[in-house]
Amino acid sequence: MVTLTHYIVLSTILFGLGAIGFAVRRNAIILFMSIELMLNAVNLSLVAFSRYRAELNGQVMVLFIYAVAAAEVAVGLALLISLFRHVREVDVTRINILKG
């Protein structure tokens, strides 16, 4: 029997993996994927809560979050390409002109 707890634990693990990935990986594309993983972990928990409470609000929220995440990624990839044109580099630890 898969209960609400299972879903929430899974979603927390996914969210944690995303956060850890964001902290330890250095490739900008992987950082993107980590953020997406975090957002989708949230979506999973919203759907689980929505099912548990037997109402649709949570699932509607997921649609909103999808739209926002899509817009965010579109802008983010554009920014990455624009940056890549200058530095020819996707390793975020080596993109460090600004410091101090």
Place this chain on the structure above:
Amino acid sequence: MSDYGYTFSMDQLWQIAGGQIILLIAGLLLIGLDLAWMGLDSERRTSRLGWVTVTALFAALGHVVYREWQLHEVVFMGVFSMEKFTAFLTATVLMAGIIASVLSLNYLHNNGRARGEYYILLIFALYGTVAMLQSVDLLMMFICLEIMSIGVYVLAAYLKDDCRSQEGAFKYFLLGSFGSAFFLFGLALLYGLTGTVNLTDMAVELSRGLFTRPEVLVSLALLMAGLFFKMAMVPFHMWTPDVYEGSPAVVTGFMATVVKAGAFGVFVKVLTVAFGPILYESGQPAFASTFHLAALAAYWKPVIWWISLLTMFIGNLVAVSQTNVKRMLAYSSIAHAGYMALGILAGNDEGRMGVLFYLFTYSLMNLGAFGVLFLIDGKERGAQTLEDYQGLGYRFPGLSFLMSLFLVAMAGLPPTGGFIAKFYVFSAAIKEGYLLLAALGILTSAIGAYYYLRVIYMLYMKDPVREVEPGPAAFPALAVLIAAAIAIIYLGVLPEDLAVLADTAQRSLALVF
């Protein structure tokens, strides 16, 4: 109390959402006009678009001041709240938007980078901020936060052939969306725990006994972490100096004022409406239903205590070692967030009033400083170091005087509004018994005075070492800077008017929810 209206007439719609409607229509109109005026050269087209933006912002400001200031209700099924607290912050944000747009006209001209999309992005970012301030629903807050952020990410990357601008914008994007993910996870957990994302309903649910559950505290911590990213509080401030240094100077001013004011407004709303009681002077909660939330406030107050202290210390200490004035102002804006958090921590009438007063004066002085900075700069990154500033005082007395005035205000010296603003938040904190924190805060403020006054010292007491050529300053930009300077002095000499308005505004929080 709450008016959960499901139907409303066009007239009512205009009454309650006029400001938002004006901004939204203006944004769409700008896209059309940018195409319609394709025949003009990009410089003239952009300056026309700029004036359309300024007009629209004035119209929206007028609506907020004359209509929304009178309103007192929760509308659209509890998603937006219209009360004086929101109206005050909306007006502050729109005022900052007007200053930024007028300065942008000059900035884009000086840098030869006039392009229509600048104003489109600016007005949509402002729309997101205004809608975010008005929402009392976590989901709506998140969506509006993203509308604001996405606009600002692109604005930060506006200098397309400048590597620093690109790098700053990309860092901002990565850490910004990382922060939003935390906010979102907090939202999802709270939805699971309380069954609602509406702050008023959530307060009722929480006060039914949920408030001491560890899950609630975890989700509150996640929500707060997400907002701290946007407010640039230590230890969530890593992106701030890089982004502020990399972005176009006017956009930096915009981020430091509009985005910060938006995030602070939301933060105060979340903490006072859902997670803490709104106390009257007598110490009694406004509503019986929120009584238990006093216990919840005991959990988040120590967190803000430490974050406020760290923000003030790190912001001010690191600013001392900066040689680039723009980067120094970035650290100083971190420090200012720490002072404002002091007012939130106090959580009494004077504290909330102080935060509103602080945000208003801070918007004026910060945008003013960045305005003068880009004029002295000539072209972006032309003359931003302390060395460049040496001896400018006698060669360019007007600009130097304005810069000195804005810096004195930020240092919090009388007779400027900056002093009064600091006085309000510190005295609010002392009143609530946070003596140690207030004392340490004043100590950091003294450190702050050192690096602000150092710039003035460079301007007037040193001989020039480098030939600096400020960019041309057109009349509108100068008029706006001088108006900001006069307003800062006025607020320092006669602060009562704004203080009364801010106090009325913060009292409305207790009345509407």
